[in-house]
Amino acid sequence: MIKNLLKKENEYVQEDIPRSDLPRIILFTGKGGVGKTTIAAATAIKISELGKKTLIISTDPAHSLSDSFDVELMATPTKIKQKLYGMEVNVEYELERHWETIKDYLTLFFKSQGIDDVVAEELAIFPGFDELASLLHLLEFYQKREYDLIILDCAPTGETLRLLSVPEIARWYMNRFFGIEKRLLKIVKPIAEPLIDLPLPSEEVLDKIQDLYSRIGLLKEILESPQTTVRLVMNPEKMVIKESERAFTYLNLFGYRVDCIIINKVLPADAGEYFKKWIEIQREYLKDIDDRFPVPKFMLTFKSEEVVGEKLASIANEIYGDKDPSEVFTISKPMRIEKDEDGGLILLLRAPFVNKSQLKVLKRGEELIIIAGQWKRILYLPQSLAMRDPVSAKFMSGELKIKFR
Numbered sequence: 001m002i003k004n005l006l007k008k009e010n011e012y013v014q015e016d017i018p019r020s021d022l023p024r025i026i027l028f029t030g031k032g033g034v035g036k037t038t039i040a041a042a043t044a045i046k047i048s049e050l051g052k053k054t055l056i057i058s059t060d061p062a063h064s065l066s067d068s069f070d071v072e073l074m075a076t077p078t079k080i081k082q083k084l085y086g087m088e089v090n091v092e093y094e095l096e097r098h099w100e101t102i103k104d105y106l107t108l109f110f111k112s113q114g115i116d117d118v119v120a121e122e123l124a125i126f127p128g129f130d131e132l133a134s135l136l137h138l139l140e141f142y143q144k145r146e147y148d149l150i151i152l153d154c155a156p157t158g159e160t161l162r163l164l165s166v167p168e169i170a171r172w173y174m175n176r177f178f179g180i181e182k183r184l185l186k187i188v189k190p191i192a193e194p195l196i197d198l199p200l201p202s203e204e205v206l207d208k209i210q211d212l213y214s215r216i217g218l219l220k221e222i223l224e225s226p227q228t229t230v231r232l233v234m235n236p237e238k239m240v241i242k243e244s245e246r247a248f249t250y251l252n253l254f255g256y257r258v259d260c261i262i263i264n265k266v267l268p269a270d271a272g273e274y275f276k277k278w279i280e281i282q283r284e285y286l287k288d289i290d291d292r293f294p295v296p297k298f299m300l301t302f303k304s305e306e307v308v309g310e311k312l313a314s315i316a317n318e319i320y321g322d323k324d325p326s327e328v329f330t331i332s333k334p335m336r337i338e339k340d341e342d343g344g345l346i347l348l349l350r351a352p353f354v355n356k357s358q359l360k361v362l363k364r365g366e367e368l369i370i371i372a373g374q375w376k377r378i379l380y381l382p383q384s385l386a387m388r389d390p391v392s393a394k395f396m397s398g399e400l401k402i403k404f405r
C-alpha cells in the first residue's frame, strides 16, 4: 500500500478545540487542473450524506461545478440533493451590490483629478474586489447559520493566495483612502467643498465604506478561526509539488490552517506494464510530499474515466475512508516567524520527536532542509527568510527555533 509510505497522523498535535457552534468552512485549492472541483464536490456529497446541511460555492467563472455535478447551478443556492446545495458566484452582480455607491464616488473623485472618464471608472474598482465579492458571500451564509458547513471551491493556488490576502489589503486600502474621520468630515464638508477642488464623499458613501470595512474585518476573523481550514489538492508531479509548497508556506504565514492535503491522480500499483515507470516516479514524489507537508494526507487514485455526477459519491469514500470529511484533521500551525530583539528573524517550526544532538539545518536557495536522524523536513522559505542565512538552531518544547540574519 502506498499509504504506508506516509507518516503517521499522530505526529500532528491538536492545539485548541474548534468551536462546534459555528459553521465549518472548508476551502479547496491547488494548482490548475489537479482535481480541486472534483474533490470539493465529492467531499460536499459525502458530508451531506452524513446529515449535515452543506453549501458548496464555486468562485470559478468557468462554471465547472455545474459540470461536475451535472446540475445547472445559479448565483443563489440551488438544491442538488437532500441536504446539499450549490451555487456559482456571479462576480459582476456582487460587484454592483457591494461596491456601486463607493464606485460612483471614486469615479467622481478620479474625474475631478483630470482622469479620463473611462479610465476613472476602471480605477474605481479596487484590485481584488472581484475575489472579495465571493468571500463576502461566505460571510452572509455564515451569519444566517442556514448551513452546517460551507465548502468553497477556489481558483488555482496563486489566485487563492491573492484572494486570501484581500481582506488584509482591502482594510489597508480603505484605511488609507478613506482615513477621514467621519464626524470631522460632516462639519468640514459644507465649508471645504466649495473651496477645494475635491468632491468629498457623502454620508451615504461613508456609511457604505464603514459597512464594507466592518464586513471585511469579520471575514478575516472567520477565515482565521479554527473552524475554517484549507485543503490543498495536488498530484505527485514535480511542478505541482513546487507550487503547492509555496502555497503551503504562505497559507501558514497568513495564518490560515491547512488541515490536510489530498494527493490526487495516484496511479494504482496494478496500472500495468505501460505505467511501470510512472508508478516508480510517483512513488518518489510521494516520499517527497511526505517530507514537505507536515499535515495528514489523503489519496485518490487515477480513474480510468472522468469523475463526474454519480461517480463522485464513491470517490469521497476512497479519499476519507471511514473518517468524517467535515472533521478538522489538524489545526496545529506548523510554522510561524517572529522578530528578534536584534533585528534578526526567527523561524519557529513544529518539530515533534526531534533529537537535537542529531540536528542539521541546510539552506539551498529558497529551500531549508532540516534533518534530525530519521526525521526530515524540506521547507519553501518565504522571501523575507530566503534573503537571509540561518545562523543558529535550537530545539525547545516541541518547537525548532531557527535564527536568520
Ligand SMILES: Nc1ncnc2c1ncn2[C@@H]1O[C@H](COP(=O)(O)OP(=O)(O)OP(=O)(O)O)[C@@H](O)[C@H]1O
Residues within 6 Å of the ligand: 030, 031, 032, 033, 034, 035, 036, 037, 038, 039, 060, 064, 155, 156, 264, 265, 266, 300, 301, 302, 303, 304, 305, 306, 307, 308
Ligand atoms: N482521480 C481522478 N482520476 C481521473 N480523472 C480525474 C481525477 N480527478 C479529477 N479528474 C479529472 O480531471 C479534470 C480536472 O479536474 P477538476 O476540474 O476537478 O480540476 P480543478 O483543479 O478543479 O481544475 P481547475 O484548476 O481548472 O479549476 C476533470 O476532467 C476531472 O474529471
Ligand SMILES: [Mg+2]
Residues within 6 Å of the ligand: 036, 037, 038, 060, 064, 153
Ligand atoms: Mg476547478
